[in-house]
Amino acid sequence: MSFEKIKDYIKKQENWRKHTINLIASENITSPAAKKAIASGFMHKYAEGWPKQRYYQGCKYIDEVELLGNSAFYKLFNADYVDLRPVSGAVANISMFFGLTRPGDTIISLDTSDGGHITHAKFGAAGLRGLNVVEFPYDEEEMNIDTDKTIKLINEVNPKLILFGASVFLFPHPVKEIVENSDAIVVYDAAHVLGLIAGKQFQDPFKEGAGVMTASTHKTFPGPQGGVLMTKNLDQENMANVQWAIFPGCMSNHHLHHVAGKAITAYEMLEYGEDYAKQTIKNAQKLGEAMTENGFAVAAENKGFTKSHQIVLDFKKYIGKWAAETLEEANIITNKNLLPWDPVENSSNPSGMRLGTQEMTRMGMKESEMKYIAELFKKVLLDKRDPKEIRKEVSEFREDYQEVHYGFNW
Secondary structure, eight states: OHHHHHHHHHHHHHHHHTTSEEOOTTOOOOOHHHHHHHTSGGGGOOOOEETTEESSSSOHHHHHHHHHHHHHHHHHHOOSEEEOOOSSHHHHHHHHHHHHOOTTOEEEEOOGGGTOOGGGSTTSHHHHTTOEEEEOOEETTTTEEOHHHHHHHHHHHOOSEEEEOOSSOOSOOOHHHHHTTOOSEEEEEOTTTHHHHHTTOSOOTTTTTOSEEEEESSSSSOSOSOEEEEESSOOHHHHHHHHHIIIIIIOSSOOHHHHHHHHHHHHHHHHHHHHHHHHHHHHHHHHHHHHHHTTOOBTTGGGTSOSSSEEEEEOSSSOHHHHHHHHHHTTEEOEEEOOTTSOGGGTTSOSEEEEEOHHHHHTTOOHHHHHHHHHHHIIIIISOOOHHHHHHHHHHHHTTOOSOOSSOOO
16 A cells, blocks of 8 residues: 555655754754654645634634744744744745745845855745746855955945845854944845854844844754744835745745744753854864864864864865765765865766754764764775675764654654
8 A cells, every 4th residue: 555655655754863863054953853743634634814813613722822922933033923824934935035025136145055044045945936036156265155256246236135144154243243233124044043042152133233033943943844924114015025924925925833843942941052053163173173184174174174063075176065965874874065165067966965963962962073974974885895784884873863862752
């Protein structure tokens, strides 16, 4: 039966993940409590509109859950407005574009080759909205936006909106400096670093002057797959436009079981977020150091490798595809990644690899485990040991890391 096959694949996936070292920077694992909420009967409900002002009956319990979730997000991020309805970070960005811009408006965002997200690009949601996308000047040595050149660019193109945030996000972006030199609406896509911001270990975009923060809720913020949009000191007209763009513009029902999971995760972050974020960053910095000691070139070594959950390996040749696939044979899960100096045509086989420490931190790993992981990379990629042999070593290693930390049980 197909049902039995599907059930079997689900069991295999869950068992396999428990025996892997997952270093994909855009993934994480939820707590038992959040997982229970996601699998709850809220998945069967519709609740268009605002809590207490729904277009459907039978919403009295999800109304209270959504309001509690909003309250936790207000506390974590000191926002004026919180909306948990976007079903992904991409939908949060699309809603933001439709609420704050019109076709033909100029925006500044980060090029995908420099780590920018696809929704920020001409070929992504920004282009779909008909926006004139101009890329930030990028400093490859600093692995960050070039502040001085950006200020000059702002004076030249007079953007309607400036969009910070990235998929390759090693260091805080120059939000404060740009806000002081522009009248544009400043948006910060915190998809990758939302959990680090919640834990007070990364830059605070609202404190530095951003008016809007979008994010997904399943990367360093260890909740279910979903999105959030928040604002601070945004004028009433733009606020109204953003609210309309979310619903009914881009959203109908907003996946209530995921709202419940977001809410529980937010309260976990209020309880454990600082310790979790600190350890995540410590682990990333130690992983960068250990990778260097084991013979790998790691970007931004002169800057301590990272101030986030990510590090970037530079293989100095186009072997990213081979490296990621070979590591997967050893149960080490990664993703290949374009580096700023790679030609776009090499996107299928770039020279880089992006690694994130958030999930393994959530499973209880610390600096000593990062050193061991770097040794495993060396065995597979430099010593060319049989990946199947290393797979056994990885599986045995993971046996001691099966409990989710920094979260609630149910």
